[in-house]
Amino acid sequence: MMIRLQSGPVEVGGVTLRNHLILAAGVLGTCGSSLARMLREGAGAVVSKSIGPEPRSGHSGPCLVVLEDGVLNAMGLPNPSREFMGELEPLKDEPVIVSIFGGNPDEFGEVASWFADSAAAFELNVSCPHASGYGAQIGTNPELVKACTSAVARFHKPVWVKLTPNVTDITVIGAAAEDGGADAIVAVNTVKAMRISTEVRRPVLGNRFGGLSGRAIFPIAVRCVYELYESCNIPVIGCGGISSAENVIEMMMAGASAVEIGSALRGNPGLFREISTDLYREDGISSDEIVGCAHE
């Protein structure tokens, strides 16, 4: 009964992945060495921490709390900016997608220019729900999404645009990315959320608001991927709450050509290998046979 996929490289959104399982942005992605480690641990490709126009320390803590069924975080886009170029040097020719952000199309273009040689592709973070002036503040505006995508598309590297689920209609934003020249859509970033410590009567996160990830959001992510698969003509990469081979198959049936995995790596850096072991067989079927099959 279980579906097994054929092992081996796949090409999605202009990038040759070693398998369908990609490290999600912002998870173990600030150092070249941790990105390299995730590739060694079996990731088919890795997305870096989101890199912006200036170095940022991020929000004050707590930046992350682990809930029973998910993770709530507000890192605040800490990143070394331009200096991240150095981290990528040992990763030449590896499938490293550089996640970038900016406050406007020019900043997106500027950041992209630093990595135009080293990145296998760009992933545009227009979806972080808790960094003011960035992320979702761009990703909820179709015109800005289109303009930022165009600003990066001119480097002739594949451009993936990562969307926020915190919008009334995600397909409108997906269409804007596609219009701007995106090669793939990544869906989704975290869901805007909050928890409060009742004892000290204040939100637990330093930034008050944060983003929910992990198992709790899997049904929301599946829905977004399903909607985008119907409305877009470019590949969709599923992200949100994936923690097993079964989840991967479900995302693919919703319409994902590949998946990104973040929170489930907590406490289990060997997860990519584990999922691969469950998911792949030499005589497995091609993922083409199941991507989007739940739409028929």
Next chain:
Amino acid sequence: MMIRLQSGPVEVGGVTLRNHLILAAGVLGTCGSSLARMLREGAGAVVSKSIGPEPRSGHSGPCLVVLEDGVLNAMGLPNPSREFMGELEPLKDEPVIVSIFGGNPDEFGEVASWFADSAAAFELNVSCPHASGYGAQIGTNPELVKACTSAVARFHKPVWVKLTPNVTDITVIGAAAEDGGADAIVAVNTVKAMRISTEVRRPVLGNRFGGLSGRAIFPIAVRCVYELYESCNIPVIGCGGISSAENVIEMMMAGASAVEIGSALRGNPGLFREISTDLYREDGISSDEIVGCAHE
């Protein structure tokens, strides 16, 4: 350390509740007898199933699946329409809020007219994420929300407007409800979601799309209540994933004057009494002392 609230009736949004714990719309709310039962089981007030202009059978099944950390449903607003008036007869003078829906302001007005004598208040369902032409298709449009609210406000009964979290900015919709004359905001309805059965390669719900409720959405609901408390001048009633007295306190600190509880009643119809036992003491503090205290 634990906060205990004073027991006894409270007035919220124009309704005198027996306590802060309200049965959420659509849960055990189609018959007068099940509403009466929930009041006997200790609910401070009950909201009926959403009643619309015509009887509806709802979507074909499956209509609901229980997930590890939540519930996914697409009932499709089944309701007896006008005949629901008969169900309310034995409930005169009980705190019964009638949830209503319609496809436009006139329909909202028409349905409200049937219950203008029997309802303690109206709750406007402009937020169901899976019934085409109704619910969230109205609740994502501020003008329509305002107009529907006004159409019901003319019956001089308290009007609560229940919002969907599936919008870019929930405070805009909250403001529209307030402008329309709402006495309280209820936040939130379910989060649009989907699961797929990988074995049969199709969404598990008959309607494909559904709404996620239960524990998984609690952090999302807390965030929405927190945002609305800052932006609105009318009381906010918190709903989404509440299952314990601690969750109630957390919602109140986010800004909820009362709460609604739905999914957590699964398998535990005695939940209202259990939470009350944990939450109330004769010498407890007034909820005024904690409502919104996480904003300071």
Next chain:
Amino acid sequence: MKSWGVLMSDNLPLMVSVNRIVQETESVKTIFFNKNIKAKPGQFVMVWIPGVDEIPMALSAPDAITVQEIGDATRALGNINPGDLIGIRGPFGNGFSPNGHILAVAGGVGVAPLLPLAKQFQGITFLLGARSVSDLLYTSILSNCTDLLIATDDGSAGFHGYVAGLLRDMDLSLYDSVCVCGPELMMKSVLDVLDTKGISQRGQFSLHRYMKCGVGLCGSCCMDPDGLCVCRDGPVFQGDILLKSELGKYHRDSSGRRC
């Protein structure tokens, strides 16, 4: 978290593959599938016919349901083929809780939830009713494991008349539990007999109500006057609780209207 097992993660419907279909009568089939569902006699499952609907069904065996074709979903089940997948949620509900000497009373397809009971407990007296001899279900199994009495409306086999009639003339004081399932009016008649004899509390009736969720949330199966959920508080109720209920008077359709 690793869940490539028999059950899908979470409680998504368990998909089972149809093995074998037995035509029991003109309108009733037993559908056997490839997995066993562990349940108490009288518990039920929600059966998903992909693309059609999901409906409540008793388990007539750990790996079987017994379906009478009456509408869209049951007809779709009637047209199912070996190898087809159907989804199972559950088991749900309370099931029968018999003790002592057991009398089972089944009308038509109501025999389904009583069949596992007959197999599990020894020495049951079983009253099986149907319209006609050709509508009798599972007579050979039941005659093997129970003390079987038959009633047919047309007298084509056994007692000529309704099962309740058969019951009226029996010495019910011999039985500690009377487990009943069948059409609502048949159950109402049985309840009346028990009531007349002052033993309604010994009756355990498995009710049928329109159901959507099966888990006590949606409210579509609630009964007057106590607001009991047939799916969670039932489907089996003690007779004395039903005496003052809507049973036999009205029920509610898919929109919640009384009918």
Next chain:
Amino acid sequence: MKSWGVLMSDNLPLMVSVNRIVQETESVKTIFFNKNIKAKPGQFVMVWIPGVDEIPMALSAPDAITVQEIGDATRALGNINPGDLIGIRGPFGNGFSPNGHILAVAGGVGVAPLLPLAKQFQGITFLLGARSVSDLLYTSILSNCTDLLIATDDGSAGFHGYVAGLLRDMDLSLYDSVCVCGPELMMKSVLDVLDTKGISQRGQFSLHRYMKCGVGLCGSCCMDPDGLCVCRDGPVFQGDILLKSELGKYHRDSSGRRC
């Protein structure tokens, strides 16, 4: 699901109330609180000072942390009062795994994670280093439960010089485990001594890196060249693994830049 207990539901920070503050040296305080955190020696917690920040701290006792004031968050902890609430996430990390004869080497506030070790294991030889006699921490406790040797940079007590100097002249073959915590350059010197003597693999070093999440997700504590997370793969690493690492060369600040 019912969770009005000591721990909040989920893993939100456990709020503890400060009981007692002991000024140990000019810049170091021990903060005792009202709940015990069960942890292995060398595991750490994330300490939330509401309204300020959250920082990693060793547990110097099940109900205590030992804080050196160096910046905003540690200064806020220095100004804390009895009755104030702080939040605790954790314990996190691997902790020490000593075996056989244990040598502990502490520099400055690095004594914090080694104190529970000293209390738990008998017969430890403990080298305690500090700038000056007035900076020495926990000497009376340690002299009671360990074989204590002291080193001060200025010679105001014990050996005159760095602890690594003291170490160089000892017969390290007596020890199966060498557990170390202190300033990074001190730890690097200790590692070099062990390496020279060919026993780097006996060293267990508790590292300090900038941390945000504590649970191996955010990547802010990762080390070159293997991408190990100090918060999850550490904070304690075996010496031989550190030999080829960034230790003593550079680390990363809150933005991820090397410094």
